[in-house]
Amino acid sequence: DTGVSQDPRHKITKRGQNVTFRCDPISEHNRLYWYRQTLGQGPEFLTYFQNEAQLEKSRLLSDRFSAERPKGSFSTLEIQRTEQGDSAMYLCASSPSVQPSSEQFFGPGTRLTVL
Amino acid sequence: RKEVEQDPGPFNVPEGATVAFNCTYSNSASQSFFWYRQDCRKEPKLLMSVYSSGNEDGRFTAQLNRASQYISLLIRDSKLSDSATYLCVVTRMDSSYKLIFGSGTRLLVRP
Numbered sequence: 688d689t690g691v692s693q694d695p696r697h698k699i700t701k702r703g704q705n706v707t708f709r710c711d712p713i714s715e716h717n718r719l720y721w722y723r724q725t726l727g728q729g730p731e732f733l734t735y736f737q738n739e740a741q742l743e744k745s746r747l748l749s750d751r752f753s754a755e756r757p758k759g760s761f762s763t764l765e766i767q768r769t770e771q772g773d774s775a776m777y778l779c780a781s782s783p784s785v786q787p788s789s790e791q792f793f794g795p796g797t798r799l800t801v802l
Numbered sequence: 803r804k805e806v807e808q809d810p811g812p813f814n815v816p817e818g819a820t821v822a823f824n825c826t827y828s829n830s831a832s833q834s835f836f837w838y839r840q841d842c843r844k845e846p847k848l849l850m851s852v853y854s855s856g857n858e859d860g861r862f863t864a865q866l867n868r869a870s871q872y873i874s875l876l877i878r879d880s881k882l883s884d885s886a887t888y889l890c891v892v893t894r895m896d897s898s899y900k901l902i903f904g905s906g907t908r909l910l911v912r913p
Contacts, residue, residue, distance in 0.1 A: 720900060727810070729889050729903025730846065743898045778845060782899070791901060793845035
């Protein structure tokens with residue numbers, strides 16, 4: 688399967704714990720995005736990487752959130768001291784081009800439940 | 803007010819019906835426009851891009867009115883498999899080309 692993959696697919700954690708999610712984009716896609724989706728809403732942008740550089744972060748990304756893409760390939764999203772409000776689907780997407788009309792290909796998401 | 807607004811539905815239609823979804827966006831500098839489809843508990847997938855001249859892909863027709871900041875999607879001859887949430891999406895004129903999603907319109911096609 689050459690699509691975007693995410694791991695884990697589901698994560699249940701207790702409030703206050705740290706969690707880390709991984710995204711493997713489509714090979715050679717230089718653009719990588721993280722989005723968050725809550726029930727009944729569309730995905731909301733969190734952060735964007737071009738190669739290994741994190742070029743944009745949303746105001747949604749509080750200081751408890753950190754994302755990396757160390758070698759310009761896979762990316763990780765860490766949430767420290769999780770809160771119940773962090774419960775959501777975390778989606779990763781990658782894109783091959785700098786054109787605004789380029790399709791973003793989404794992974795299956797990581798569903799986080801904070802108890 | 804959200805940057806992209808959609809009627810949440812659900813739209814409940816019989817097979818074979820024609821159904822239209824509308825979407826408005828508030829940022830006049832929005833650059834690119836799309837419809838994404840999302841099945842229940844799945845990731846969004848691009849359905850089609852939307853151009854000012856209008857575009858058609860089989861049973862699906864998309865229209866963009868930049869003056870009114872209005873986007874539409876028409877589905878003809880609805881199939882059971884069309885049941886999904888349809889997300890209206892725009893990008894801004896910035897370097898990231900991040901997607902700005904509406905909340906989605908849910909479509910249920912019944913036999």
